[in-house]
Amino acid sequence: MGAPAASAPAPSRSLTWQRWLLWAVLIGFAAFFLLPLYVMVVTSIKSMDEIRGGSLLALPHAVDFAAFGKAWSTACTGADCNGLQPFFWNSVMIVVPAVLVSTALGGINGYVLSKWKFKGSETMFALLLFGVFMPLQVILLPMSQVLGWLGIASSVWGLILVHLLCGLPGTTLFFRNYYAALPDELIKAAMLDGASFWRIFTRIVLPLSTPIIVVCLIWQFTQIWNDFLFGVVFSGADSKPVTVGLNNLANTTSSVKEYNVDMAAALIAGLPTLLVYVIAGKYFVRGLTAGAVKG
Template sequence: MNAKPLSFQWLSRALIYTSLGLGALLFLAPLYVMVITSLKDAEQIRAGNLLALPTSLNWESWTLAWSTACTGAQCSGLQPYFWNSVLMAVPAVLLSTAWGAINGYVLSLWKFRGSDTLFALLLFGVFMPFQVVLLPMSQVLGWLGLSSSVGGLILVHMLAGLPSTTLFFRNYYAAVPPELLRAARIDGAGFWMIFWRIILPMSTPIVMVTLIWQFTQVWNDFLFGVAFTGADSKPVTVGLNNLANTSSSVKAYNVDMAAALIAGLPTMLVYVLAGRYFVRGLTAGAVKG
């Protein structure tokens, strides 16, 4: 009597796994092409078989993309752009996450008159097109003396990411029982002691979600990088664009693919190493309360 239900369950499970497998193959196909193309020499690329594995591993294109490929008039590869992105992304992500945590803590657990209105105004920043703020932000950076600098780009990304980080932490902290804060206040704990000793230790899941989200947004940004930086402060996304668009007698597709992989490697590593924390953090935020 159980043969039919069991066979139906097996068939449905097989269809699900087949669909997931096909979806994964389609999603990973461009990455596969990029990797094998970056490891081929020019002769193998001209052979025309896009999906064929390289006959030998050729790391020369990676060396060229990193250190000697031309990005316009400059021929120093992606290396200076990459380190500019590191100098920009790390403080921007940490500062916007810390500031968002404090904002979310205040707006959810220390409400004051007009706090809901302030939070609604902050939400406009989540949906506002970044193109709208290019001109006023460039003027502000000029007044502060931070235009065309890595410091200015840090400030821009910190402010641009603040609505999202505030939203994440505010929604997470909204599920914290208010009795917990009342008990802490009775014991003599103040604003900062409650935050450091009680709230922050509970925030590991949402901190991981916010850090991963913010790092991805900041590292992959192109608009702010091309609009607010000078020749010596451009991030890796701008360097990659310059490298790919630099004209030469023969198009070096292997160098372009290697450069694209170098530019995307940090975000790929973040998701490979910390992806489970991202999913766990989203799940924890969804089931609290």
């Protein structure tokens, strides 16, 4: 008979306490970062009488969604009292084409700069990379002049162009570093079979690009939807995005400050990006770890 198998060592008491301590620290940090969101939610579903007479952290005695309706359709944002609704749809009209076009062009750029290198391609990539880290305030004046020359200043089309151009360096960086990890043999084999530039891209490279496409879509959507600087500088009276509308609503003076309406408006403005990360957050992480920031 063989020697009896050694029994598994008992778990260490110190390790158990370390785990408890780790969980306590993580829960504490989570509570700290989620506390503002909790305050926003509970304040938005309270009446003003309850807000004045109760605690900031107390749960509402009766749930009231009237603040959301007012924030959406009747709250004043300066002289206009149509709520956040027109600003919200302006943001949708800006975000959708800017995200799709900048992601598509970034994919083509990354494909060219990683698999079809030409003389000066590294210099061109370095110049594009400079655009990722360049302060946005630097381009405000020259971009205003360009939009004026094109005749699209203070319009939705102008904001689309601005976000497209500013997002292109980032999407190019993501795609270029992702495609650099793809085997060159795939491209060479397709070229030997007579496949063209676009056929290789659409039939071979693009089907392998789902993780990085999701990363770029989420990244661009978040950046453009949450942008305030370009929205306040390059927009006109009828093209202001939701971030500018939220700022105007919160800063509009009235006889009574309605904190529930302000909090409801903030939740409406932040809801799209929150939903994107809740629904597709795991794909964002997978895309990054699949090579989006490697190079």
